[in-house]
Amino acid sequence: xxxxxxxxRMKIKYANLEPIMYAKSVAIIGAxxxxxxxxxxxLQNYIDSGYDGKIFPININSTGKIMGIKSFKSIxxxxxxxxxxxxxxxxxxVPQVMEECGKAGVKxxxxxxxxxxxxxxxxxxxxxxxxxxxxxxxxxxxxxxGVMDPRSRVDTLFLPTFKIDRPxxxxxxxxxxxxxxxxxxxxxxxxxxxxxxxxxxxxxxxxVDEADILNYLMNDKDTKVIVxxxxxxxxxxxxxxxxxxxxxxxxxxxxxxxxxxAGSLAAHSHTASLAGSHEAYEAVFRQFGFSVxxxxxxxxxxxxxxxxxxLSTGNRIAVITNGGGTGVLATDAxxxxxxxxxxxxxxxxxxxxxxxxxxxxxxxxxxxxxxADDRRFSAxxxxxxxxxxxDAIMAITxxxxxxxxxxxxxxxxxxxxxxxxxxxVVSMGGSxxxxxxxxxxxxxVPVYDxxxxxxxxxxxxxxxxxxxxxxx
Amino acid sequence: xxxxxxxxRMKIKYANLEPIMYAKSVAIIGAxxxxxxxxxxxLQNYIDSGYDGKIFPININSTGKIMGIKSFKSIxxxxxxxxxxxxxxxxxxVPQVMEECGKAGVKxxxxxxxxxxxxxxxxxxxxxxxxxxxxxxxxxxxxxxGVMDPRSRVDTLFLPTFKIDRPxxxxxxxxxxxxxxxxxxxxxxxxxxxxxxxxxxxxxxxxVDEADILNYLMNDKDTKVIVxxxxxxxxxxxxxxxxxxxxxxxxxxxxxxxxxxAGSLAAHSHTASLAGSHEAYEAVFRQFGFSVxxxxxxxxxxxxxxxxxxLSTGNRIAVITNGGGTGVLATDAxxxxxxxxxxxxxxxxxxxxxxxxxxxxxxxxxxxxxxADDRRFSAxxxxxxxxxxxDAIMAITxxxxxxxxxxxxxxxxxxxxxxxxxxxVVSMGGSxxxxxxxxxxxxxVPVYDxxxxxxxxxxxxxxxxxxxxxxx
Numbered sequence: 001x002x003x004x005x006x007x008x009r010m011k012i013k014y015a016n017l018e019p020i021m022y023a024k025s026v027a028i029i030g031a032x033x034x035x036x037x038x039x040x041x042x043l044q045n046y047i048d049s050g051y052d053g054k055i056f057p058i059n060i061n062s063t064g065k066i067m068g069i070k071s072f073k074s075i076x077x078x079x080x081x082x083x084x085x086x087x088x089x090x091x092x093x094v095p096q097v098m099e100e101c102g103k104a105g106v107k108x109x110x111x112x113x114x115x116x117x118x119x120x121x122x123x124x125x126x127x128x129x130x131x132x133x134x135x136x137x138x139x140x141x142x143x144x145x146g147v148m149d150p151r152s153r154v155d156t157l158f159l160p161t162f163k164i165d166r167p168x169x170x171x172x173x174x175x176x177x178x179x180x181x182x183x184x185x186x187x188x189x190x191x192x193x194x195x196x197x198x199x200x201x202x203x204x205x206x207x208v209d210e211a212d213i214l215n216y217l218m219n220d221k222d223t224k225v226i227v228x229x230x231x232x233x234x235x236x237x238x239x240x241x242x243x244x245x246x247x248x249x250x251x252x253x254x255x256x257x258x259x260x261x262a263g264s265l266a267a268h269s270h271t272a273s274l275a276g277s278h279e280a281y282e283a284v285f286r287q288f289g290f291s292v293x294x295x296x297x298x299x300x301x302x303x304x305x306x307x308x309x310x311l312s313t314g315n316r317i318a319v320i321t322n323g324g325g326t327g328v329l330a331t332d333a334x335x336x337x338x339x340x341x342x343x344x345x346x347x348x349x350x351x352x353x354x355x356x357x358x359x360x361x362x363x364x365x366x367x368x369x370x371x372a373d374d375r376r377f378s379a380x381x382x383x384x385x386x387x388x389x390x391d392a393i394m395a396i397t398x399x400x401x402x403x404x405x406x407x408x409x410x411x412x413x414x415x416x417x418x419x420x421x422x423x424x425v426v427s428m429g430g431s432x433x434x435x436x437x438x439x440x441x442x443x444x445v446p447v448y449d450x451x452x453x454x455x456x457x458x459x460x461x462x463x464x465x466x467x468x469x470x471x472x
Numbered sequence: 473x474x475x476x477x478x479x480x481r482m483k484i485k486y487a488n489l490e491p492i493m494y495a496k497s498v499a500i501i502g503a504x505x506x507x508x509x510x511x512x513x514x515l516q517n518y519i520d521s522g523y524d525g526k527i528f529p530i531n532i533n534s535t536g537k538i539m540g541i542k543s544f545k546s547i548x549x550x551x552x553x554x555x556x557x558x559x560x561x562x563x564x565x566v567p568q569v570m571e572e573c574g575k576a577g578v579k580x581x582x583x584x585x586x587x588x589x590x591x592x593x594x595x596x597x598x599x600x601x602x603x604x605x606x607x608x609x610x611x612x613x614x615x616x617x618g619v620m621d622p623r624s625r626v627d628t629l630f631l632p633t634f635k636i637d638r639p640x641x642x643x644x645x646x647x648x649x650x651x652x653x654x655x656x657x658x659x660x661x662x663x664x665x666x667x668x669x670x671x672x673x674x675x676x677x678x679x680v681d682e683a684d685i686l687n688y689l690m691n692d693k694d695t696k697v698i699v700x701x702x703x704x705x706x707x708x709x710x711x712x713x714x715x716x717x718x719x720x721x722x723x724x725x726x727x728x729x730x731x732x733x734a735g736s737l738a739a740h741s742h743t744a745s746l747a748g749s750h751e752a753y754e755a756v757f758r759q760f761g762f763s764v765x766x767x768x769x770x771x772x773x774x775x776x777x778x779x780x781x782x783l784s785t786g787n788r789i790a791v792i793t794n795g796g797g798t799g800v801l802a803t804d805a806x807x808x809x810x811x812x813x814x815x816x817x818x819x820x821x822x823x824x825x826x827x828x829x830x831x832x833x834x835x836x837x838x839x840x841x842x843x844a845d846d847r848r849f850s851a852x853x854x855x856x857x858x859x860x861x862x863d864a865i866m867a868i869t870x871x872x873x874x875x876x877x878x879x880x881x882x883x884x885x886x887x888x889x890x891x892x893x894x895x896x897v898v899s900m901g902g903s904x905x906x907x908x909x910x911x912x913x914x915x916x917v918p919v920y921d922x923x924x925x926x927x928x929x930x931x932x933x934x935x936x937x938x939x940x941x942x943x944x
Contacts, residue, residue, distance in 0.1 A: 164872045165902035174910035183872040187901035231800060246868060257797055263804035264814055266837055294808075295924035296801070296900065323652020325729055329768070332735035336766075341734055359591060361647060365738055370652065382599065400636045400655040428768065429659035430921020452767035 015138035019107035023084035030088035037157040037466030039088040049153040095127040102135030103253035109140035142174040145179040170195015171224030190279025193441025197222040209317030211238035225306040231257040231267040247289035251306040289467035303458040304446045309422040311465035314391025316342035319365035321396035322372040327365030333455035348387040355379035374407035392422040399433040416445040483768035486687040487610035491579035496555035502530030510630040511560040521625040563587030567599040576605030583613035583655030615676025617651040642667015643696030665913025669694040683710035690718035697778040703729040703739040705758035719761035723778040777929040781894040783840025785938035788814035791837035793868035794844040799837030805927035814862040827851035865893040871905040887919040
């Protein structure tokens with residue numbers, strides 16, 4: 001396979017990102033009182049987030065204090081242990097600043113400054129890489145947003161907090177080559193109801209690259225699901241080697257920019273590197289059990305099911321609904337996504353016949369009619385949950401109907417969070433529906449906007465489950 | 473092609489729905505003081521909506537007034553002109569009630585009651601149809617939600633208003649065989665920023681069927697876009713005949729439930745009729761220029777672009793963005809949807825070179841960098857809008873970036889609502905982004921959540937434009 005061209009990099013096979021993600025002390029180089037400066041926003045973030053490590057603002061023009069915190073003209077003046085340096089100074093002086101970081105003994109660095117290889121300044125970037133390697137400093141960036149971690153409250157994002165929602169603590173880690181894609185997805189995570197473990201926007205990847213990040217996240221105990229936006233991979237051999245192990249440990253959801261020829265050229269222009277053939281990537285992704293998303297919506301949808309639901313190698317889905325037409329659309333969606341409608345066991349049929357009103361046809365999709373309430377939904381789930389012919393459940397709860405209210409939401413929470421099989425909920429609608437969707441999602445239920453979204457997500461879960469068990 | 477089996481129906485080829493949609497007087501049969509009754513909710517809707525026609529509540533147990541309005545034991549007691557009867561009484565007495573409606577001279581009826589062919593009571597439904605035909609009454613239903621029209625304020629939906637958002641006045645008409653699909657989509661329309669012309673949930677279609685509705689909506693001056701959810705078509709010949717004309721007048725977006733074999737069986741169980749082969753439908757849809765949506769999201773996305781944007785037969789799209797990675801994803805999305813990236817003319821290139829900072833590469837996708845503000849977006853759109861090499865524009869505005877604010881939203885509104893070419897906006901994010909998305913949508917800009925959604929919608933618009941001009 002053709003991966004991006006090799007570049008000089010440090011000897012250590014996989015960079016340790018712990019000093020960056022869990023820095024007990026951080027130097028913010030380029031910190032400023034001027035709110036228009038990136039270094040100001042970053043310092044403000046560290047103050048606002050409640051970061052409880054030591055903060056050392058560094059600015060060549062420092063007069064003793066920046067934003068009320070003791071500041072320094074150079075990192076060399078600090079004379080204390082510094083885990084991480086966040087560098088937000090003009091590109092031209094970054095290599096020199098890195099040299100000082102090396103002398104000061106920093107253990108990791110994030111370079112948010114742009115103006116390197118992405119604008120043709122490859123020599124400047126090589127200088128930066130060389131200096132970082134000389135001191136064995138894992139560097140994230142340059143030309144990136146850096147990192148965010150709601151647990152350690154590290155937050156190098158130089159985007160105002162009012163413009164971008166910060167996610168709650170959770171199990172999904174998201175790494176993005178592109179800062180734009182990274183920040184917009186980060187901003188969408190809250191709306192999807194799941195929480196964040198680590199966010200890493202790694203830009204030009206002068207030292208820390210995809211293989212390093214994958215290696216770090218697969219071993220990270222807080223990360224349950226790894227999500228990646230990539231345009232290319234720096235070290236093919238190491239990436240493949242890591243991928244093989246990573247997907248045996250936890251799910252990796254990936255979206256690649258540049259999957260068409262034109263898109264690949266756009267990626268080339270964007271990252272100034274060869275993006276490699278799509279077919280080569282696709283082959284690797286499939287071979288090593290990545291869950292490939294074709295758009296950003298599926299990326300989030302897949303992350304949501306992996307974050308909350310158990311694995312299942314079986315593809316027989318039981319659809320229950322309080323709206324007949326949605327049952328028809330769900331049936332179509334199953335068969336369009338390599339899933340099949342389950343056939344109920346005799347025991348389930350008997351139980352359902354007892355608990356459903358005579359108007360309800362006892363077969364899947366189970367249309368429980370528009371007046372179905374929490375008791376009817378609960379009876380259906382109780383009858384089906386242990387049915388050996390059912391591998392997973394899709395419950396369609398339309399909150400427009402008279403019987404559907406917060407008790408139905410509570411029923412969904414009860415089953416979806418306790419059952420040993422995967423369960424997803426589909427709820428489509430406006431403000432009343434959204435309020436209930438949020439209730440369910442805050443309790444860990446994956447709720448989807450359409451039967452198609454739910455079916456694609458179940459299909460991704462089942463494909464990965466089979467890969468992990470060696471069935472494919 | 474195989475359509476659903478023929479049933480007895482009235483002689484008039486296409487039913488006139490005007491007496492239902494624009495009723496100046498309405499009898500609500502089954503009206504009740506009891507809030508648990510469907511007839512109560514419907515009467516309440518007419519009162520709440522500000523309907524300014526005459527309302528006649530009818531209930532066999534009437535004691536003179538229902539909810540403060542003079543009521544009658546039978547429609548025959550009213551002795552005034554009645555345009556429309558809304559019938560919400562037990563199925564068994566519906567044929568008799570219809571007989572009385574005929575004698576009372578009603579011009580149209582909506583039967584919301586269920587309990588007919590969908591539960592095997594075909595004789596009861598045949599009785600209803602026969603009676604309606606005897607008096608030439610166009611009947612919508614039975615087993616449906618009926619109609620809603622924000623202009624005439626007719627609203628037979630027996631769903632509480634707090635559970636389902638009522639859309640604003642607009643140009644999209646939506647007809648649905650399924651009440652569940654109908655109500656959930658109706659509930660989602662507000663969130664998509666466009667408004668509603670007519671909503672018709674037609675259920676078992678005992679008299680008024682798909683051909684009637686298509687015929688009515690194609691001639692309806694308030695309807696700009698027709699959207700349909702169907703599981704089958706009652707009268708194949710008439711439907712095809714109408715479809716031929718309809719798509720030459722205005723766009724018809726359609727989603728069919730039961731496109732897989734299993735889904736078709738589920739549809740059969742749902743509507744108690746043969747749904748017909750998917751291939752036959754697909755062939756008709758394609759032949760007559762329908763825009764076929766494969767899920768509910770695309771149905772809404774397509775409606776949005778048709779409602780607001782001019783037609784275009786050219787597929788050369790100019791993508792401009794303030795985030796490089798999203799430009800890459802958008803490029804992929806174009807080529808995955810039969811679109812191509814436009815190549816700028818020399819004139820546009822020259823203009824852009826003057827207006828963009830040196831860091832910006834003058835080519836499409838135009839990555840204007842993270843600090844692009846309203847002036848930069850405006851300069852780009854001004855340079856591109858009249859470029860003869862550009863057929864349509866996709867502007868990606870990421871509101872997470874420092875330069876993007878409400879002025880950028882205003883710029884999008886200015887161009888997307890005045891330009892002679894189609895323009896769509898992509899904005900992905902959380903609360904700050906959503907506020908700006910709503911601003912743009914309320915002004916008539918189609919805003920999408922992902923480059924894929926935008927590309928599929930542009931592709932639907934272009935395919936339809938070509939069909940209409942006879943290019944395919």
